[in-house]
Amino acid sequence: MFGSRDIGIDLGTANTLVYAKGKGIILREPSVVALRTDTKAIQAVGNDAKNMIGRTPGNIVAVRPMKDGVIADFDTTATMIKHFIKQSMKNGSIFSRKPSVMVCVPSGITAVEQRAVEDATKQAGAKEAFTIEEPFAAAIGANLPVWEPTGSMVVDIGGGTTEVAIISLGGIVTKQSIRVAGDEMDDAIIQYVKKTYNLMIGERTAEMLKLEIGSASTDEEQPEEMDIRGRDLLTGLPKTITVTAKEIVEALKDTVDTIIEAVKNTLEQSPPELAADIMDRGIVLTGGGALLHNLDKVLSEETNMPVIVAEDPLDCVAIGTGRSLENIHLFRAKAGNAHRSSQK
Numbered sequence: 001m002f003g004s005r006d007i008g009i010d011l012g013t014a015n016t017l018v019y020a021k022g023k024g025i026i027l028r029e030p031s032v033v034a035l036r037t038d039t040k041a042i043q044a045v046g047n048d049a050k051n052m053i054g055r056t057p058g059n060i061v062a063v064r065p066m067k068d069g070v071i072a073d074f075d076t077t078a079t080m081i082k083h084f085i086k087q088s089m090k091n092g093s094i095f096s097r098k099p100s101v102m103v104c105v106p107s108g109i110t111a112v113e114q115r116a117v118e119d120a121t122k123q124a125g126a127k128e129a130f131t132i133e134e135p136f137a138a139a140i141g142a143n144l145p146v147w148e149p150t151g152s153m154v155v156d157i158g159g160g161t162t163e164v165a166i167i168s169l170g171g172i173v174t175k176q177s178i179r180v181a182g183d184e185m186d187d188a189i190i191q192y193v194k195k196t197y198n199l200m201i202g203e204r205t206a207e208m209l210k211l212e213i214g215s216a217s218t219d220e221e222q223p224e225e226m227d228i229r230g231r232d233l234l235t236g237l238p239k240t241i242t243v244t245a246k247e248i249v250e251a252l253k254d255t256v257d258t259i260i261e262a263v264k265n266t267l268e269q270s271p272p273e274l275a276a277d278i279m280d281r282g283i284v285l286t287g288g289g290a291l292l293h294n295l296d297k298v299l300s301e302e303t304n305m306p307v308i309v310a311e312d313p314l315d316c317v318a319i320g321t322g323r324s325l326e327n328i329h330l331f332r333a334k335a336g337n338a339h340r341s342s343q344k
């Protein structure tokens with residue numbers, strides 16, 4: 001049973017979300033931690049820390065401990081998980097007993113890292129902790145019939161990773177995880193502006209360009225252009241330039257092509273029956289990257305499949321993680337099996 005105080009945590013490379021049954025999303029913060037470089041003491045977590053990115057004095061760094069879709073810095077990740085669990089307990093004031101917690105992790109993490117996330121979650125006050133793979137949680141959150149004998153395909157485009165999976169009968173049949181997603185798009189924009197205009201811009205400006213005028217292909221609906229500020233690499237002085245939507249399409253082309261390639265590869269590995277199911281139901285996009293203008297259209301043209309952007313794509317993983325607790329007995333059984341086989 002999914003108790004009313006149990007929670008699901010989407011431990012994303014860009015954002016961490018906490019979902020509680022009956023309450024919905026009770027916390028949504030960037031996965032960022034600000035630390036002192038000398039003592040490693042935590043200065044800020046979440047929104048407060050994100051505002052410090054690129055603006056910290058020498059003795060403070062704002063880090064994204066999960067930046068590349070894996071846990072790059074475990075201790076900081078553990079501190080972050082604890083901070084968010086404690087904050088949700090305070091916010092929601094719904095935990096009169098210790099909750100069971102399901103944490104969604106990138107599918108590329110190792111068994112050791114998985115165990116470490118579970119330990120950190122327990123240390124933060126959970127009665128029991130489990131992990132779920134990101135594309136599986138995304139599919140549950142997007143209302144796909146994951147437990148049925150029918151093929152569902154989900155493409156979760158987050159900050160650090162794009163996870164593509166075909167699911168049937170409660171399991172992932174075939175999957176691919178690439179470290180190309182929203183962050184890589186921001187990076188591509190930084191490189192484009194640097195090369196074309198000799199202008200250095202920060203990550204946040206690049207992300208703003210992507211959100212405001214970014215697109216996977218050109219069309220009239222998108223705003224035409226946007227003014228941005230950066231540092232002129234020739235003079236060293238601040239400068240403003242105007243970037244057009246067409247230029248951002250060009251900057252994002254390689255990243256978009258890589259994502260399309262991953263989707264095609266996964267489809268190629270799919271058993272034919274499941275491919276036929278997907279043809280009927282369509283490919284479902286989740287994660288913030290799913291919101292890139294025209295990405296669904298381009299992907300549909302390239303695969304000849306219907307492509308649907310899930311409702312609330314940024315929340316699918318968190319919602320699915322929370323809902324998976326309704327089948328907590330299956331996770332308990334799996335954890336028991338893993339424990340027994342490690343003792344053999």
Ligand SMILES: Nc1ncnc2c1ncn2[C@@H]1O[C@H](COP(=O)(O)OP(=O)(O)OP(=O)(O)O)[C@@H](O)[C@H]1O
Pocket residue numbers: 010011012013014015016069106134156157158159160161162181182183207210211214286287288289290291292293313314317
């Ligand atoms: N409208 C939009 N257009 C394009 N990209 C967007 C849009 N809104 C958000 N994003 C991007 O989505 C990414 C964050 O998505 P999400 O919160 O799903 O990632 P995450 O779950 O934290 O990461 P991961 O799945 O890699 O662990 C960021 O790169 C952000 O810039």
